Amino acid sequence: MIKLLIVDDSPLMRRLLSEIFTAAGEFEVEVARNGAEAIERLQAVAPDVVTLDIHMPGMDGLACLDEIMLRRPCPVVMVSSLTAEGADETLEAMALGAVDFIAKPRGAVSLEIDAIAPALVEKVRAAASARVSPTLRLRDRVRARATAAVRRPTHSPPGKSHTVLSRPTAPMLPADGLVLVGTSTGGPPALDALLSQLPADFPWPILIAQHMPASFTGPLARRLDRLCALHVSEVVKATPLQPGNAYVGRGDADLIVSRRAGTLTALAAPSSPGYFWHPSVNRLVDSAMTCLAPESLIGVLMTGMGDDGAKAMTELNARGGHTMAEAAATAVVWGMPGALVAAGGASIVAPLERIAAELTAMFPR
Known part of the structure; x- marks a missing residue:
């Protein structure tokens, strides 16, 4: 089983992503409501891969990613909006050590996410075996x-x-x-x-x-x-x-x-x-x-x-x-x-x- 930690401040996104990866049958899913909670749970959960929303109150996704790479490096897949701002932030995240990104649906999330579910599972599955350095970017x-x-x-x-x-x-x-x-x-x-x-x-x-x-x-x-x-x-x-x-x-x-x-x-x-x-x-x-x-x-x-x-x-x-x-x-x-x-x-x-x-x-x- 792949241990997956989903970090997102949206209850809807946490639920939808959890359902997708649980249904895939090869993921052991845990969730965190924000970056600070993710850091608190990092050692206890010991995830094989993390999905991390970029925009969250308090500790945002980039700050959380930086802490993950310092405390317990593991493959991280960013959850990003398909905007110019989202692209710049995602590229910065990849420079900080994220291995890939998932694009958020642009319309009604609950209606569109099923269509991209296979791609989400494929990306996170691949990320779980990705090579991550514990030190330098x-x-x-x-x-x-x-x-x-x-x-x-x-x-x-x-x-x-x-x-x-x-x-x-x-x-x-x-x-x-x-x-x-x-x-x-x-x-x-x-x-x-x-x-x-x-x-x-x-x-x-x-x-x-x-x-x-x-x-x-x-x-x-x-x-x-x-x-x-x-x-x-x-x-x-x-x-x-x-x-x-x-x-x-x-x-x-x-x-x-x-x-x-x-x-x-x-x-x-x-x-x-x-x-x-x-x-x-x-x-x-x-x-x-x-x-x-x-x-x-x-x-x-x-x-x-x-x-x-x-x-x-x-x-x-x-x-x-x-x-x-x-x-x-x-x-x-x-x-x-x-x-x-x-x-x-x-x-x-x-x-x-x-x-x-x-x-x-x-x-x-």
Whole structure:
């Protein structure tokens, strides 16, 4: 059984969420009426996962999350509104250590929550097995590891290599190409950790498919833009692709690559029912392979629930393209990168703090 602590100041939300997870049959459910009560009960309940409302009187969700991460770290799923303010707060929560979020129904909660119940259960089930650090926030942890990695000798003892390479030497890359990044659960802080290590003049445009609602991807792009040397923007219209830029696909749509008047262009296409998750990593990679030769593409698949991106990146690898998967040791959920590794489609497997270095090493200056 998964021990679940539901923290919400709304009696209706506590009751509805309790009913959903109790009916799922694999959860032992406890509730707390506010952040202070959750902290008081943390040790006694010893939850495997917590759902945490952001807006509560007294100790709000962000303050409560910070205390949880200090006192007894465990996977936390935020309960957030689908607004710009809700998105900013949720992204801040993920930077503080939350692994995922649940979007509150926008209409009559009691009428709409049944429709999203399967997704709620799936997210919390995945979060229960997510990797959580007891100490530093993910971004700070990755930056510290990256600094230490630069200072360490490059050789490793047998069986302790930080990467698994199928090609022994760095590839000779063409002048023009694209980096295609796919993430889901745990993705926002992982994207911060990756992009913040790349220089402002990184030679290839970077396209990002992060599974998120449309109201969240704009705030995500703006947050990454503030934190990184690269210019980061959300793709909301046909956008010519330029070096030194990273492009976040709009939520509830698909990010695809096309050629317009000979120029590589990113488009926000209506989500295709042929792909389960959106923005779809598989569709992004498939579209890029129709525009560029495989050797002009680098696929990077990082933390996320499910297997989106594994099929297309395995095909890219088989055609001679370049692919990287985040190692299980650092992935919050090793679903997507794990599926790529299992399919034999990853030419490099590396912990998160090494992925940027592996990328930049492919472009000798």
